[in-house]
Amino acid sequence: MTIPLFKYFPELMQQIPRTDIIPHATPVGYLRKLGAALNYPDMWIKMDSYTASPYGGNKPRKLEFLLADAIKANKREILTVGGIGSNHCLATAIYGKKLGFKVHLLLVPQPVTEHVKMSVKLFSYHGAVLHLCGSYRQVDSFVNSFLRCNSDTYYIPAGGSTPLGVLGFVNAALELKDQIHGKEIPKPDHIFLPAGTCGTLAGLILGFCLAEIPVKIHGIRVVDEGITNVETVSHLINGTLELLTASGCKSVSGFDMKSAYTLHNDYFGKGYGEATPEGEEAALMFKSLENIDLEVTYTAKAAAAMLSAVKSHAVSGPVLFWYTFAGPVFASLSRKIENSIVPNEFRRFL
Numbered sequence: 001m002t003i004p005l006f007k008y009f010p011e012l013m014q015q016i017p018r019t020d021i022i023p024h025a026t027p028v029g030y031l032r033k034l035g036a037a038l039n040y041p042d043m044w045i046k047m048d049s050y051t052a053s054p055y056g057g058n059k060p061r062k063l064e065f066l067l068a069d070a071i072k073a074n075k076r077e078i079l080t081v082g083g084i085g086s087n088h089c090l091a092t093a094i095y096g097k098k099l100g101f102k103v104h105l106l107l108v109p110q111p112v113t114e115h116v117k118m119s120v121k122l123f124s125y126h127g128a129v130l131h132l133c134g135s136y137r138q139v140d141s142f143v144n145s146f147l148r149c150n151s152d153t154y155y156i157p158a159g160g161s162t163p164l165g166v167l168g169f170v171n172a173a174l175e176l177k178d179q180i181h182g183k184e185i186p187k188p189d190h191i192f193l194p195a196g197t198c199g200t201l202a203g204l205i206l207g208f209c210l211a212e213i214p215v216k217i218h219g220i221r222v223v224d225e226g227i228t229n230v231e232t233v234s235h236l237i238n239g240t241l242e243l244l245t246a247s248g249c250k251s252v253s254g255f256d257m258k259s260a261y262t263l264h265n266d267y268f269g270k271g272y273g274e275a276t277p278e279g280e281e282a283a284l285m286f287k288s289l290e291n292i293d294l295e296v297t298y299t300a301k302a303a304a305a306m307l308s309a310v311k312s313h314a315v316s317g318p319v320l321f322w323y324t325f326a327g328p329v330f331a332s333l334s335r336k337i338e339n340s341i342v343p344n345e346f347r348r349f350l
């Protein structure tokens, strides 16, 4: 299958490495019951839970390009970093192993929830080597010394948010363009999604611009301001533009990113991974009306922002929720995994 990025920009095909992790476009859906409950019958969803099997969500979109780059660079091991409940780390463990890499995860503590306990077990179950890191401030020095001693290692920064990773979401925006043209969904006027390391957000902003689809993108900040901010978004977009230009792509000039998106700060709550009352209410509505599972860290906060915008008439026209979570796919598996599989220093998180 030719992915939309290479269909619209064939000059990139020889330049940009890609592995085939995502077999086809993810489905779009109509949120009929939610729309009826809110008297807003124009709510839609892009189900990125179906990006890849066995573990979907937004991460495989980035890893398709990042792991291909690691193969191209002839590396044998991968190092990446995230919280002890990081979905990015889990996805990297799974798809890195599948492609023959030994995967190292540098993990930073976060509030312990059921999701975190499950993640810690799943990292080990999928064969990753776990390294505990006291705080994000210590990440750089760990990574630098690890890479000095292990030259066979390809480093993927937190969340896979590098220009190559961002390309996964440029591709995703072009994928939605095809679905709009195919009349699977109306052109959205607003798109809501969680913003952490901002690669997903940056890719969609740039992708819809390249797709020439005017849409307002709402990134909901779910990580500390030091990481999730407009400078991070600009930096990623500029880096990706440079990568596209260096790869021979000619159609990327005249891009006004500022008016294309808003970064919302009001739904973060007490901290990363901490539930908020509005998020819990949104999760309840999605579950009871649409049977869609939201988790507290990312999707519940983004959904809360979307529901608030709809209820307060801050938006009009078709609204799309970009669902970035894999869903509770490993819930029953993780219950069967023995705690003893987890290295000693991580057992206190179980």
Ligand SMILES: Cc1ncc(COP(=O)(O)O)c(C=O)c1O
Pocket (backbone or CB within 6 Å): 057, 058, 086, 087, 088, 159, 161, 194, 195, 196, 197, 198, 199, 200, 201, 298, 299, 324, 325, 326
């Ligand atoms: C379910 C989910 N949604 C959204 C995000 C945020 O994506 P990004 O880091 O690209 O901003 C993450 C990141 O871990 C995630 O796991």
